[in-house]
Amino acid sequence: MGIGDRRRERREERRGVGRTTYRMRQKLVAIGDDYWIEDEQGRRAFKVNGKAVRFRDTLVLEDADGTELLKLQERKLHLRDTMVIEDPSGHKVATVKKAMITPLRERFDVDVEDGEDMEVKGNIVDHEYHITQNGEQVAEVSKKWFRVADTYGVEVVDGSDAVLLLAIAAVIDSMTHDVG
Numbered sequence: 001m002g003i004g005d006r007r008r009e010r011r012e013e014r015r016g017v018g019r020t021t022y023r024m025r026q027k028l029v030a031i032g033d034d035y036w037i038e039d040e041q042g043r044r045a046f047k048v049n050g051k052a053v054r055f056r057d058t059l060v061l062e063d064a065d066g067t068e069l070l071k072l073q074e075r076k077l078h079l080r081d082t083m084v085i086e087d088p089s090g091h092k093v094a095t096v097k098k099a100m101i102t103p104l105r106e107r108f109d110v111d112v113e114d115g116e117d118m119e120v121k122g123n124i125v126d127h128e129y130h131i132t133q134n135g136e137q138v139a140e141v142s143k144k145w146f147r148v149a150d151t152y153g154v155e156v157v158d159g160s161d162a163v164l165l166l167a168i169a170a171v172i173d174s175m176t177h178d179v180g
Contacts, residue, residue: 021155022046022166023146024173037166046163048170059174061167070167072174083171085164094118094164096171106176110168120168124176127152131165139165 022045023038037046046069049060059072068088081098092113099107106125110118118138122129131139138160145153154169156162 018158019155020158020162021145021153022162024152024154024166024169025150046166059170061163061170069163072167072171081175083175085167085171094168096120096168096175098175108172108175112164118168120172124172127173131168133160139169141169 021040023040023042025035034050035048036044037048039045044064046064047062047066049062050058060068061070061072062068070093071086071088071090073084073086083096084092085094085096087093094113095111097109097111099109106120106122106129108120108124110120110131112118112133116134118131118133120129120131122141127141127143129141130137131141136157138157140155141152142155143152145155154166156165
C-alpha cells in the first residue's frame with residue numbers, strides 16, 4: 001500500500017465512502033493552455049481546453065475522448081466577478097457570481113438554471129472550501145490531500161453532477177487567481 005493509498009483510506013474513514021476525488025492544478029485556466037483533470041487512480045477523466053474565442057475568454061471542459069461537455073465563459077459586459085457555464089449548444093447551465101469577501105473567507109453564489117442553486121463558502125484563495133446545494137454538501141475542495149505544489153482536490157459526493165462541480169471549481173480558480 002502506497003502513501004496515496006493510505007491517505008485515501010484515511011480520508012474515506014473520516015468522511016465515509018461514497019465520494020470521488022479529482023485532482024486539479026491551481027491556476028489551470030490560462031487561456032491557450034490545456035489541462036487534464038485526473039481521477040483518484042491518476043487516469044485522465046476530463047480535459048480543460050483553454051481557448052480565446054470571439055472576444056471572450058473561453059474554457060471548454062471535455063471528456064477524455066474530447067467531447068465537449070461544458071463551456072466556461074467570462075461575461076465581459078457584466079460585472080467582472082461573473083462567469084457563465086454553458087452546455088455545448090450555448091444554453092446557460094449555471095452562473096457563478098462572487099457574493100461576499102471578508103479577509104479569510106469568501107462566498108460565491110451559483111445560480112443553476114434547471115436545478116437547485118449552490119453556495120460556495122470557505123477559504124477560496126487557499127483552495128479550502130465547500131460547495132452546498134439545498135443545505136447539503138455536494139463537494140469539498142482542498143489542497144491538503146496532495147503534496148504536489150499547485151495541486152488541489154475536488155471531492156464530489158456520489159449522485160452529484162461531477163462535471164458541473166469541476167467546472168465550478170475551475171471557474172472559481174479563474175475568478176480568484178486572475179490568470180490568463
